[in-house]
Amino acid sequence: MLWQQLINGLALGSTYALIALGYTMVYGIIQLINFAHGEIFMAGAFFAFLMVMVLKVNIFIALILAMAFCMLLGIFIEFVAYRRLRNSSRLSALISAIGVSIFLSTLALLVFGADAKGFPDGIFPNGQLQLGSVSISFLQILIFVVSGFLMLTLQFIVHRTKIGKAMRATSQDYNTAALMGVNVNMVISFTFALGSMLAAAGGVLVGVYFNAVSFNMGLLVGLKAFAAAVLGGIGSIPGAMLGGILLGVTEVFTVTVGFSSYRDAIAFAVLVLVLLFRPSGLLGQKIQKKV
Amino acid sequence: MKKLIIISLLLGLVMMTWAGYGLSKESDTLKIGFLGALTGDVAMYGQPTLAGMKMAASEINQAGGVLGKKIVIVEADNRGDKQEAATIVQRFISRDKVIAIVGDPTTGITKVAAPICERNKVILLSAGATGTGVVELGKYIFRDTLLDTVAVPALIDYFVSNAGFKKVAVITSDNNDYSVGLTQVFKNAIKGKDCTIVSDEKVKDGDKDFSAQITNIKAKNPDIIFFSGYYTEGSLIMKEARKQGMKINMFGGDGLYSPTLISLGGQAIEGSMVYVGFSPEQPTPETAKFIEKYKTANKGVIPGLFEAQGYDAVRILAEALQRAKSSQPAKFRDAVAKTKDYKGVSGTITFQANQEPLKSPVYLLEIKNGQFALKAKVPVK
Amino acid sequence: MGNFLQNVVNQIDPYVMQILVNIGIGIILALGLNVITGLAGQLSLGHAAFMSIGAFTGAILTIKLGMPFGVNLLCSGFMAALFSVLIGFPTLRLSGDYLAIATLGFAEILKVVFLNLDITNRALGLSVPPPYSSIPLPVYVLISVVLAVTALALMQESRFGRALKAIREDEIAAEAMGVNATRYKIQAFAIGSFYAGVGGCLYAHFIAYINPSDFGFLKSIDILNMVVLGGLGSIPGVILGASLLTTAPEFLGFMKQYRMLVYGIILIILMLFRPNGLLGGVSFKEMVLKIFRKRTQPSRA
Numbered sequence: 001m002l003w004q005q006l007i008n009g010l011a012l013g014s015t016y017a018l019i020a021l022g023y024t025m026v027y028g029i030i031q032l033i034n035f036a037h038g039e040i041f042m043a044g045a046f047f048a049f050l051m052v053m054v055l056k057v058n059i060f061i062a063l064i065l066a067m068a069f070c071m072l073l074g075i076f077i078e079f080v081a082y083r084r085l086r087n088s089s090r091l092s093a094l095i096s097a098i099g100v101s102i103f104l105s106t107l108a109l110l111v112f113g114a115d116a117k118g119f120p121d122g123i124f125p126n127g128q129l130q131l132g133s134v135s136i137s138f139l140q141i142l143i144f145v146v147s148g149f150l151m152l153t154l155q156f157i158v159h160r161t162k163i164g165k166a167m168r169a170t171s172q173d174y175n176t177a178a179l180m181g182v183n184v185n186m187v188i189s190f191t192f193a194l195g196s197m198l199a200a201a202g203g204v205l206v207g208v209y210f211n212a213v214s215f216n217m218g219l220l221v222g223l224k225a226f227a228a229a230v231l232g233g234i235g236s237i238p239g240a241m242l243g244g245i246l247l248g249v250t251e252v253f254t255v256t257v258g259f260s261s262y263r264d265a266i267a268f269a270v271l272v273l274v275l276l277f278r279p280s281g282l283l284g285q286k287i288q289k290k291v
Numbered sequence: 292m293k294k295l296i297i298i299s300l301l302l303g304l305v306m307m308t309w310a311g312y313g314l315s316k317e318s319d320t321l322k323i324g325f326l327g328a329l330t331g332d333v334a335m336y337g338q339p340t341l342a343g344m345k346m347a348a349s350e351i352n353q354a355g356g357v358l359g360k361k362i363v364i365v366e367a368d369n370r371g372d373k374q375e376a377a378t379i380v381q382r383f384i385s386r387d388k389v390i391a392i393v394g395d396p397t398t399g400i401t402k403v404a405a406p407i408c409e410r411n412k413v414i415l416l417s418a419g420a421t422g423t424g425v426v427e428l429g430k431y432i433f434r435d436t437l438l439d440t441v442a443v444p445a446l447i448d449y450f451v452s453n454a455g456f457k458k459v460a461v462i463t464s465d466n467n468d469y470s471v472g473l474t475q476v477f478k479n480a481i482k483g484k485d486c487t488i489v490s491d492e493k494v495k496d497g498d499k500d501f502s503a504q505i506t507n508i509k510a511k512n513p514d515i516i517f518f519s520g521y522y523t524e525g526s527l528i529m530k531e532a533r534k535q536g537m538k539i540n541m542f543g544g545d546g547l548y549s550p551t552l553i554s555l556g557g558q559a560i561e562g563s564m565v566y567v568g569f570s571p572e573q574p575t576p577e578t579a580k581f582i583e584k585y586k587t588a589n590k591g592v593i594p595g596l597f598e599a600q601g602y603d604a605v606r607i608l609a610e611a612l613q614r615a616k617s618s619q620p621a622k623f624r625d626a627v628a629k630t631k632d633y634k635g636v637s638g639t640i641t642f643q644a645n646q647e648p649l650k651s652p653v654y655l656l657e658i659k660n661g662q663f664a665l666k667a668k669v670p671v672k
Numbered sequence: 673m674g675n676f677l678q679n680v681v682n683q684i685d686p687y688v689m690q691i692l693v694n695i696g697i698g699i700i701l702a703l704g705l706n707v708i709t710g711l712a713g714q715l716s717l718g719h720a721a722f723m724s725i726g727a728f729t730g731a732i733l734t735i736k737l738g739m740p741f742g743v744n745l746l747c748s749g750f751m752a753a754l755f756s757v758l759i760g761f762p763t764l765r766l767s768g769d770y771l772a773i774a775t776l777g778f779a780e781i782l783k784v785v786f787l788n789l790d791i792t793n794r795a796l797g798l799s800v801p802p803p804y805s806s807i808p809l810p811v812y813v814l815i816s817v818v819l820a821v822t823a824l825a826l827m828q829e830s831r832f833g834r835a836l837k838a839i840r841e842d843e844i845a846a847e848a849m850g851v852n853a854t855r856y857k858i859q860a861f862a863i864g865s866f867y868a869g870v871g872g873c874l875y876a877h878f879i880a881y882i883n884p885s886d887f888g889f890l891k892s893i894d895i896l897n898m899v900v901l902g903g904l905g906s907i908p909g910v911i912l913g914a915s916l917l918t919t920a921p922e923f924l925g926f927m928k929q930y931r932m933l934v935y936g937i938i939l940i941i942l943m944l945f946r947p948n949g950l951l952g953g954v955s956f957k958e959m960v961l962k963i964f965r966k967r968t969q970p971s972r973a
Contacts, residue, residue: 001510004535008502015500033769081940088947091715095900098893099939106330106932114335116523118555137534210499211530212523212555216332220497223776223889230773255503261465261493265784268777275774276762329929368929373879373886374694375921381690402799402881411686424799465787466885471795 003134005256006249011140013248014147015209018202019225020232020240021150022195025158028235029171029191031090035097036077037199038222039104042215044070044200045207046108049117059123059208067200074196075189083185086174101218108215116214124208143205150198151241157194158237167191171235224267231271233284242282246270320363321356321618323348323605324383326376326394326404326415329368332497335551336396336597340418341366343594343601344393346585351605357612362605365389369400376400380407390618391416393604396597398422398468405432412620414627416608418600421544422472426646431624433646435603437545437568437638439473442653444480445669446566449655450515450542451486453667460490460513462504462528464520467496473519473544489513494524501531509537516541522549525563526556533559540564549595553661564657564666568638568650569599572665581636599637607633607640674806681808689810691919696813697875698914702898703820703907704867709896710905711833712860713840714764715772718779719895722752722865724887725782726872728792731800731882741803741812745873752869753862760858767843779892786884797883800876813874820867824907825956827863836860901942903949907956913949 019041026034044066051062081100085093129136158164166187169177178184206221207213224247232243247267254266274282325344327337341364348362356362365387369376376395383389384407392408395401396419408415409429417425417434426432450456461477464470481488490511492504505528508516516532518525518541525547532539542564553560571582571593581602585594594602607630612618615626633640638650649671657666681689705719726748733739733747763774786792803809827833835856838846847853876882894917902913920938924931946952 001506004506005503008500008506012500012502027769031769033772081944084944085947088943089904091709091900091904092943092947094715095897096940096943098897099936099943101936102939103933103936106936109330109334110929110933114333114338115549115551116555118526118557121557135536206499210527212499212527214523216497217499219889221499223780227773227777230770234769252503255492256507258507260504260507261788262784263493264495265781268780272763272774272777272781275766275770279766279770281770330932367925368931370921370932373881373883374875377879378687378690378694378922381687385685385687399797399881399883402797403879406880422796424796428799466795468795468797468883 001133002256003132005252007134007136007140009249009252010245011143011209011248012252013228013245014140014144015202015206015221015244016225016228016247017241017244018143018147018150018205019199019221020229020244021147021154021237022198022202023222023226024229024232024234024237024240025154025198026191026195027229028158028237029167030082030086030174030188031171032082032093032097033226034195035094035222036081036100036104037195038218038225039101039108040070040074040077040196040218041199041203041206041222042108042213042218043073043104044196044203045213045217046112046117046203047200048204049119049207049213052119052123059119059204063201063204066204067197070196070200070203071193074192074199077196078189078192083188086188105215105218112215114215116212116217118211118213119208139205139209143209146201146205147241147244150201151237154194154198154237163187163190227268227271230281231274233278233281235285236281236283239281239283246282319360321358321360321612322363322365322383322387322389323608324380324387324389324392324394325364325366326369326379326383326392326400327396328371329366331370331372333371333397336419337368337371337394339595339597340394340396340601342589343418343585343598343603344605346588346598347602347605347609350584351609357609358616358618362609364605369395371397371400373400373403376403377407380404384408384411384413389413390612390620390623391608393418393601393608395419396600398425398472401425401432401434402428405429408432412624414608414620414624416604416627418604419597421546422468430646431620433627433642433648435600435607435635435637435640435648437566437650437653438647439476439544441649441671442544442566442568442669443473443476445653445671446542446655447477447480447484447486449667449669451484454515456514457486458489458511458513459486460492460508460511460516461488462492462494462508462516462518462520464496464524465493467520469546470496470520473546477517477519494520494528496521496524498524499527501528502535504528505531505535505537508532509535513539515539518543518547521546522552523555526552526560529556529559529563542566545569545596548656548663550593553658553663556658557661560658561661562658564655565663566653566655566669567596568653569596569636570654570656570663570665572654572656572663575634575636577634578636596637599635603633603635603637603640606635674808677811678808681810691922693810693813693878695915695918696810696817697871697878698895698898698918699817699911700813700820700867700871700874701895702902702910702914703824704864704871705895705899706864706905706907706910707824707827707836707860707867708864709899710910711828711836711840712857713836714857714861715768716775716861716864717772717889717892717896718775718777719864719868720887720889720891721775721779721782722756722868723872723875723891723895724786724882724884725752725755725865726869727876727882727887728786728798728872729869730873731798731876732791734801734803734877735798738804741805741807741809741877744803745812745816745870748873749866749869752872753866756861756865757858760861764854764857764861776889776892779887779889783884783888792884795883795885797881798876800880800882802880803877809874809878813878816870816874820870821907821911821956828907828955829957832856832859897939901939901949903952903954906949906951906954908954908959909949909951912951916950 228243232239405428611626903909
């Protein structure tokens with residue numbers, strides 16, 4: 001049973017990691033807690049759901065379409081709601097993000113209703129891997145692999161490509177980067193596009209995995225993913241993965257030992273404890289105080 | 292200066308809308324307030340309740356109204372927010388001059404509304420609150436739901452003697468007042484019966500991942516799962532149980548009873564059972580008529596429990612008005628309290644001396660071939 | 673006295689009264705957060721947690737002990753402040769967004785704990801009887817608001833207030849100038865939480881039924897919106913923000929289910945065009961003085 005629970009924890013953790021990756025990347029570049037990230041995740045899930053139910057497309061094609069849709073959505077949101085606020089206080093941007101989040105979730109509620117929607121049975125090959133008493137579904141493996149793959153890809157983009165260099169420059173010093181010829185608007189749009197694509201991928205996979213897509217899924221899962229990103233050290237891409245997995249495994253083992261009612265409390269307690277001993281998260285960079 | 296203009300504009304807007312409320316005073320109507328959420332996390336209970344209420348009102352009005360007046364449903368959206376609900380109740384009473392308020396489908400907000408209604412002698416008929424300590428809040432507080440304290444002991448007897456269940460796993464949604472209350476009722480009722488609780492797991496409303504709890508339960512090998520929460524989590528729990536290869540079924544209260552339980556649960560929910568005071572599957576003539584009318588009016592949507600209870604609530608009030616021959620608060624209240632064997636679409640309802648509803652019999656429904664099918668009628672003592 | 677006040681209160685339309693009391697409670701909560709976020713510059717996403725401590729303390733003191741309401745209010749405020757100090761010691765070392773997530777985490781933990789305690793009656797919540805006092809509740813709200821505003825206005829101009837502003841602008845520079853940043857931050861946290869506790873206690877007795885789930889993340893965000901929308905650090909701004917957001921559902925009511933959609937758009941637009949809030953930078957003292965000068969200056973004919 002312990003091994004099975006470990007698998008459960010890893011699978012749950014991967015879903016957190018999938019969303020935390022997007023959170024952390026946007027934060028890493030423009031230091032904005034993008035509260036609307038969870039809603040983009042929800043929008044991706046609903047878009048794929050519509051594709052599958054109405055146009056009857058294959059789930060993998062729906063996934064790609066949802067990523068494209070959310071990419072545009074992300075760029076649009078950044079352009080409308082955040083761009084003007086880049087030089088204002090960070091709180092203003094945070095409130096604007098909350099406004100976007102309220103808008104999107106209410107829109108989803110109006111369009112799709114309050115009840116959760118499920119993808120049809122058998123949309124995804126429902127096989128299982130049996131290792132002794134432990135069973136792992138293909139979907140669990142896929143989520144794990146996809147989040148690992150995305151983490152590596154992101155790491156590669158940010159650290160090994162030209163646009164990545166521009167992203168890091170923008171994150172270090174916005175004005176200097178602009179002076180040095182970096183097209184910061186383009187870089188930030190790109191960051192949002194990438195982050196939103198990740199959110200969409202996460203939304204579709206999580207929607208299929210938990211078999212429920214609902215207007216409020218963004219807030220509930222988004223909050224945990226945000227916690228995971230901070231736990232790993234917000235801004236750090238491997239940190240988001242680590243934080244997500246750690247949070248997932250902690251939650252599952254809290255349930256295993258019989259404290260299911262304290263599940264969320266323990267998860268956040270771990271977060272707060274880690275922060276006390278490592279104030280910038282597990283893999284986060286030390287905050288440099290400029291004098 | 293610019294600031295001043297902005298502020299005065301905003302203030303003007305506030306004033307205008309407040310003033311608007313005072314204007315709509317018609318004496319040839321009887322107003323019933325709808326208290327519930329149309330947006331937000333609990334909108335799935337508010338929306339159907341309102342739909343049921345509106346249907347009842349339009350039927351009554353087509354038949355000539357009550358006491359020569361038309362019934363008007365005054366609606367407002369409380370988003371599931373208590374502060375807003377309190378304001379809305381106050382507005383219904385002092386501005387709209389409603390004669391009664393139907394709602395809220397949740398116990399919590401009903402408890403917020405109850406003291407205000409009691410103070411102002413306005414009937415509050417909750418179409419959904421099943422928790423404890425509701426009607427105790429005042430003489431003007433009623434509800435038309437199936438009470439778990441009545442239904443659960445009868446069901447446990449039925450399960451133990453007919454199905455031979457010995458080991459049960461209990462799952463509670465511990466941020467849901469209905470679920471916590473129902474689990475308490477269940478645990479009290481099972482004491483002394485030939486059946487033990489082998490696993491007691493907690494989930495939360497809004498959770499999507501139940502793998503850890505199901506793995507725990509699987510290790511205890513129970514005969515059945517009792518889940519006291521709502522249908523979204525219920526169907527996801529069964530999905531997870533099937534995923535982990537468990538053959539076990541689930542049963543629970545009318546919080547599970549919704550078409551969404553089946554549409555979301557699919558194959559996994561087959562064989563699971565819910566108990567309700569209302570059965571469209573073996574309908575009374577009243578229920579059958581209601582279902583047909585509702586389907587034609589709503590593009591073939593099959594009504595669920597909340598539609599039925601909202602519908603009944605308005606009907607009960609209208610019937611009491613007829614008997615009272617007046618909407619004067621005290622007379623109206625006494626007439627509602629005397630409701631006896633009212634043949635509602637959500638069950639036959641009698642208000643007892645303590646205002647609690649008695650609905651009998653309890654219908655045990657089983658999900659078969661993607662539909663709720665009647666399994667047994669369990670009489671209530 | 674009590675009877676007289678009750679009669680005065682009864683003169684006011686109950687619906688308007690309901691809204692006024694809601695505004696009053698909103699102002700107290702928002703002013704509290706304003707001390708933490710507006711003055712000291714520490715982003716807290718868990719203000720509702722301190723409100724819940726006040727609400728449950730107040731409710732339990734009324735239910736179990738029948739404590740007179742005035743004393744009860746103070747106890748609730750102090751209980752919230754006490755918790756904030758206990759939490760503040762370790763967490764206020766964190767900076768910026770890490771502090772924000774720590775406060776959010778604390779709020780979530782507290783909510784789960786309250787959902788599991790018998791004394792808070794778990795998810796079933798507590799029905800709160802009317803307060804033990806002959807003075808009607810709206811009067812308590814009014815007095816609390818007046819005291820809260822006065823105290824904060826005085827605080828802002830004091831040595832303490834200036835120290836907080838120094839920390840907000842530049843913590844390191846402030847410390848270099850001999851300001852003990854940690855101590856001041858904890859004091860600000862405690863004062864803000866005291867306000868939250870008082871607001872929570874008033875809320876509990878006004879709404880008459882409380883439940884741990886009422887004080888979640890969204891409630892904290894609501895209060896934060898009031899502060900930022902009105903104008904961070906500005907007392908008139910916070911009052912305006914609290915009033916507008918509390919009444920927003922009322923005057924957007926005609927939009928029915930589209931209301932929250934519009935609310936979201938309004939938040940975005942306001943931030944885009946007035947990123948420092950409606951009355952950002954407007955000080956209470958200056959505003960009062962301005963009005964006063966206008967009144968006393970003889971109008972030129």
